[in-house]
Amino acid sequence: MAIAPGGPPSGTPPPAGGHLWLRMASFILLLLVWEGAALILGRSVLPGPAEVAAAMLRAARSGELFFNLGMTLYRVAVAFILAMALGAGLGILMGRSALADRLLDAWLIIALNLPALVVMVLCYVWFGLNDVAAILAVAVNKIPLVATIMREEARRLDRSLIEVGQAFRLSRGRIFLSIYLPQLYPGLFASARSGLALIWKLVLVVELLGRPNGVGFEIRTLFNYFDIAGILAYSIAFIAIVLAIEWVVLIPLERRITAWRRR
Amino acid sequence: MTPAVSIAVADLSRRFAGPPDHLALDRLDLTVEEGEFLCLVGPSGSGKTTLLRILAGLDRGFTGKLTLPPGLRSAIVFQEPRLMPWLTVLDNLLLVAQAGDKAAESRARALLQEVDIADFAEAYPGQLSGGMQRRAALARALLVAPELMLLDEPFVSLDMPTAGHLRQLVTRLWRGRRMTSIFVTHDLREAMALATRILFLTRSPGRAALDWRPDLPPPGERGAAEIEAAVTALHRRHPRLLEGEAGS
Numbered sequence: 475m476a477i478a479p480g481g482p483p484s485g486t487p488p489p490a491g492g493h494l495w496l497r498m499a500s501f502i503l504l505l506l507v508w509e510g511a512a513l514i515l516g517r518s519v520l521p522g523p524a525e526v527a528a529a530m531l532r533a534a535r536s537g538e539l540f541f542n543l544g545m546t547l548y549r550v551a552v553a554f555i556l557a558m559a560l561g562a563g564l565g566i567l568m569g570r571s572a573l574a575d576r577l578l579d580a581w582l583i584i585a586l587n588l589p590a591l592v593v594m595v596l597c598y599v600w601f602g603l604n605d606v607a608a609i610l611a612v613a614v615n616k617i618p619l620v621a622t623i624m625r626e627e628a629r630r631l632d633r634s635l636i637e638v639g640q641a642f643r644l645s646r647g648r649i650f651l652s653i654y655l656p657q658l659y660p661g662l663f664a665s666a667r668s669g670l671a672l673i674w675k676l677v678l679v680v681e682l683l684g685r686p687n688g689v690g691f692e693i694r695t696l697f698n699y700f701d702i703a704g705i706l707a708y709s710i711a712f713i714a715i716v717l718a719i720e721w722v723v724l725i726p727l728e729r730r731i732t733a734w735r736r737r
Numbered sequence: 738m739t740p741a742v743s744i745a746v747a748d749l750s751r752r753f754a755g756p757p758d759h760l761a762l763d764r765l766d767l768t769v770e771e772g773e774f775l776c777l778v779g780p781s782g783s784g785k786t787t788l789l790r791i792l793a794g795l796d797r798g799f800t801g802k803l804t805l806p807p808g809l810r811s812a813i814v815f816q817e818p819r820l821m822p823w824l825t826v827l828d829n830l831l832l833v834a835q836a837g838d839k840a841a842e843s844r845a846r847a848l849l850q851e852v853d854i855a856d857f858a859e860a861y862p863g864q865l866s867g868g869m870q871r872r873a874a875l876a877r878a879l880l881v882a883p884e885l886m887l888l889d890e891p892f893v894s895l896d897m898p899t900a901g902h903l904r905q906l907v908t909r910l911w912r913g914r915r916m917t918s919i920f921v922t923h924d925l926r927e928a929m930a931l932a933t934r935i936l937f938l939t940r941s942p943g944r945a946a947l948d949w950r951p952d953l954p955p956p957g958e959r960g961a962a963e964i965e966a967a968v969t970a971l972h973r974r975h976p977r978l979l980e981g982e983a984g985s
Contacts, residue, residue: 635821732823734822
C-alpha cells in the first residue's frame with residue numbers, strides 16, 4: 475500500500491457497528507440454513523445447531539474444552555510471534571539489501587513451496603514428538619509468507635522521508651521506530667491477519683499428527699468415535715476465539731494506526 | 738564581530754557513476770558568511786540541489802573539502818514538504834526535537850503560530866493545502882533553532898500568490914533570527930526578492946558563474962519595482978546568466 479499524503483484510503487476496515495443488524499440477520503440465516511441441511515441430510519451425518527451446542531456444553535462442563543483450547547491457543551501464540559518476528563526481520567533485510575535478496579531468494583522460493591505436511595513430519599522425525607517440533611513446524615510454514623509480504627513493503631519504503639530523519643540528525647533507533655516502521659504497518663497487519671488464520675489451521679494438523687492434547691488431537695479422538703457434533707463444537711469454539719482476537723485486538727489496533735488515512 | 742560560524746567548500750566535486758558518468762559539481766569554491774541569505778541560481782543540472790544535499794549531510798560521495806563548524810545545527814526544507822503523513826502537524830514538528838526536550842511542544846506551538854497554521858496543529862498533512870504543508874515544513878525546520886537553514890526550491894510547485902506569501906514569510910523568519918540561509922532556486926525574481934547574495938552556477942557541471950550582491954535595500958524592504966529593475970539591469974549586463982553564462 476502506498477503511503478502518500480492525501481492518498482486514497484486503502485485497506486481500511488469498514489466501520490464497525492454500522493451494519494450490526496445486517497450481521498445479526500446474516501448469522502441467523504446461517505443457523506437456519508444449517509438446521510435445514512441437518513434436516514435433509516439426517517442428524518447422524520450433520521448434527522443441527524442444538525446438538526452441537528449441547529456437545530459444546532458437555533465438553534465445557536468436563537473442563538476438557540478449555541484445557542484443549544488453551545493448549546492450542548498457546549501453540550498458536552508462540553508460532554505466531556515466532557513467524558512474525560523472523561519473517562518480518564528476514565523480509566525487511568531482503569527488501570533493503572540487494573545482496574541479502576540475491577543470497578536468500580532461492581531459499582525463499584523453496585521454503586514457499588515446501589508442503590506443510592512435509593515440514594511437520596520432518597520436524598517430528600528430527601526433533602521428536604514434542605511442542606518444540608510442533609511449534610517450529612508451524613512457524614517454518616508461515617515465515618516465508620511473512621517474509622514475502624514484508625520484502626515488498628520494505629522495497630516500497632519512501633527514501634525521501636527517511637532522508638528527513640537523516641537531515642535532522644535523528645538517531646538510527648529513532649529513524650527506525652518513527653519513520654521506518656510506520657511505513658511497514660500495512661504489511662505487518664496484512665501478515666498478521668492472514669497469518670493468524672493460517673497458523674491456527676496448521677496447529678490443528680500438527681496436533682492431530684503428534685500431540686497428546688489440543689483441539690487437533692481432540693478432533694482426531696472424536697473422529698475415531700465418529701462424533702461429528704463434538705468435532706463441530708470444537709471447531710466453532712476455536713473459530714470464535716480467532717474471530718474475537720481479530721475483532722478485539724487486530725482491527726481496533728489497525729484502525730488506530732491508520733487513523734490518518736480516513737481524515 | 739568576526740564570523741564564528743563559517744561554512745566553506747573548497748575544490749568540491751561530485752561525480753555520479755553512470756552510465757553515463759555525470760559530473761554534477763566541478764571544483765567549486767564557496768565561503769558563506771554568517772547571517773547572509775545566499776541564493777543559489779542556475780539552470781537544471783547545475784548542481785544546486787547536489788550542493789545543498791552535501792551541506793545537509795545527505796550526500797557524502799563528494800571529493801574536496803567541506804568545512805562546517807563542529808556541532809552546527811542545520812535544518813532543511815525540501816522541494817516537497819516531506820511531512821510524515823501518519824503524524825499530525827504538531828507531531829511532525831516534535832519528531833525532529835531532541836529526545837527529552839520538554840519545552841519542545843510549547844516551542845512547536847509557538848512556531849505554528851508564527852507561520853499562521855496554529856489551528857491545524859492536530860490535523861494530518863493530507864488535510865492541508867500545499868501552501869500550508871510548506872508552512873509546516875518551515876516550522877519543522879525552525880524547531881531545531883538552526884544556525885544554517887537550507888531551502889531547496891521549496892515553493893516551486895505553488896501558485897504565484899501562495900508562493901509570494903511564503904517568500905514574505907521566509908524573509909520575516911530570517912530577519913527575526915538572522916540564521917545563515919542558503920536557498921536554491923532557478924527563479925531570478927525570487928532570488929532578487931530574498932537574497933543578500935546570489936551565486937549563479939554554470940550549466941552542468943556546476944561551477945560559479947557569477948557571485949553577486951544585489952545593490953538593494955535589505956530583504957523585506959524591497960519594492961516590486963526595485964526588484965524588477967534589478968532583474969532587468971542584471972539581464973542587460975549578463976544576457977545569458979540564467980543559462981549559466983556570465984559576461985555579455
